[in-house]
Amino acid sequence: MLEATIVTELENLAGKENVLIGKVDLVAYSYDATADMPKQTPDVVVLPTSAEMVRDIVHLARRNRIAIYPRGAGTNLSGGTVPLKKGIVLSFQKMNKIVEIDPANLTAVVQPGVVIAALNAAVAPYGLIYPPDPGTVATATMGGSAAENSGGLRGLKYGVTKNYIMGMEVVLANGDKVRFGGKTVKNVTAYDFSNLFVGSEGTLGIITELTAKLIPAPKYRRIMMGVFKTLADAGNAVAGIIAAQVIPATLEIMDRMTIRAVEDFAHIGLPVDAEALLLIEVDGMAEEVVRAEAEATMQVVRDNNGDLKAAETDQERDQLWTARRNALPALASLNNTVVLEDATVPRSRITDMLVACETIGKKYNLTLGTFGHAGDGNLHPTILCDKRNPDEIHRVHEAVDEIFETALQFGGTLSGEHGIGMAKMKYLGDELGQSGLDLMRTIKKALDPDSILNPGKMVPLREN
Structure with missing residues (x-):
């Protein structure tokens, strides 16, 4: 527990109204959206309102060796914001200003607490979009999504996010505030600091402002649903669409378990007897190009024994994407614990990975549904279980181990978008090797020698 004098100093720095020490408040910040993770209440929650305030808080924390846990909306799925060593949670919900929209340069400057959906709503009148759209787009923040x-x-x-962050302002562990990048399309000055801090999960610095790239919103789009009798046919259709040199805006998959769960949850009219669905959207600035890509896509679906349904109205389109965005909450409603993983493989192995997930679920006698971004090989095997059943939880852990082992055997990676946090640290050596782990530790030590920034996440401690 922090000394009362530290809390008083924080109140003097941030204002008493921005310092939370009540039990209910602390419990609310003791976990994130990740299931089956340890929970830990922080000593205090601080809601900064400026980069200068963040800098002052970091100086205070460094002097007193207090851990700091930067936090966006807490929608991350890797245990990345759990305050393992208590300390200070920095919640950026009050740093939520869109500082500037610059249509001439196709950029926006935002504070970290800006919600992605709010940014898109603000740039829509200019005919622009910010493309990254995680499943929690209505609540996820720009700072949190950049960190992940x-x-x-x-x-x-x-x-993904790293393709759209052109610059940022960061407060380092020593309290220095640094800026790099900006609005220029080409910038090869010095190290690529933006890409170093994007995806660093708050372990190297605290993001206090972002310059984001915007693009013109596509004028035309076609949305289709492919219905398949086997997982293999669905997976082969994904590979076939890419082989036909069509790059859809979205190419999503849902297996039978997910389809039935979503239909029971949302009553959209999905074909519950299907083994798999593909939800496909092609878009672009030229109507004839979009039409040609849609026709090529539909032919691939037919060639792989799929039945087609095209969305003819905005309502039908919205229903299809509602179905996909409901995949996780629908599955989560089936039991008291949902373990959502993030295994990603090369597109050429998507069929193998789909079948492997189904096989692993049966092997360990688990309720397992798979959905995800099939077009880029990013699948979300989702296990529904009872946290009060130790035997079942043990089987869940064995299944997760095998899912990641299989993904790596297929030339894949541990995470396509959910990050590492504390959930996947034990697997890092399997992908990076000892030299990769040592490099991560070297970077962490150089930028955060006292390990006060999100300790216990992403960077495994050296084994003695």
Whole structure:
């Protein structure tokens, strides 16, 4: 527990109204959206309102060796914001200003607490979009998504967060405030600091402002649903669409378990007898190009034994994407614990990974549904279980181990968008090797020698 004098100093720095020490408040910041993770109440929650305030808080924390846990909306899925060593949670909900929208340079400058959906609403009148759209787009913040390098449904065509962060302001562990990058399209000055801090999960510095790239909103789009009788056909269709040189804006998959869960949850009219669905959207600035890509896509679906349904109205389109965004809450409603993983493989192995997930679920006698961004090989095997059943939880852990082992065997990676946090640290050596782990530790030590920034996350401690 922090000394009362430290709390008083924080109140003097941030204002008493921005310092939370009540039990209910502390419990609210003791966990994030990750299931089956330890929970820990912080000593105090501080809601900074400026970069200068963040800098002052970091100086105070460093002098007193107090851990700091930067936090956005807490929607991350890797245990990344749990305050393992108590200390200070810095919640950026009050730093939520859109500082500037610059249509001439296709950029926006935002504070970290800006919600992604709010940014898109603000730039829409200019005919622009900010493409990254994680499943929690209505609540996820720009700072949190940058720290996690979030992806989303449009990742196949438009990329992930790191492709849209052009510059930032960061407060380092020593209290220095630094800026790098900016509005220029080309910038190769010095190290690529933006890409170093994007995806660093608050372990190297605290993001206090972001310069984001915007793009013109596509004028035309076509949305389709492919219905398949086997997982293999659905997976082969994904590979076939890419092989046809069509890059959809979104190419999402749902397996039978997910389809039935979503239909029971949302009553959208999904075909519950299907083994798999593909939800596909092609878009662009030229109507004839979009039409040609849609026709090529539909032909691939037919060639792989799929039935087609095209969305003819905005209502039908919204229903299809509502179905996909409801995948996680629908599955989560089936039991008291949902373990959502993030295994990503090369597109050429998507069929193998889909079948492997189904096989692993059966092997460990678990309720497992798979959905995800099939077009970029990013799948979300989701296990529904009872946290009060030790035997079942043990089988869940064994299944997760095998899912990641399989993904790496297929030339994949541990995370396509959810990050490492504390959930996946034990697997890092399997992908990076000892030299990779040592490099991570070297960078962490150089920028945060006292390990006060989000300790216990992303960077495994050296084994003695």
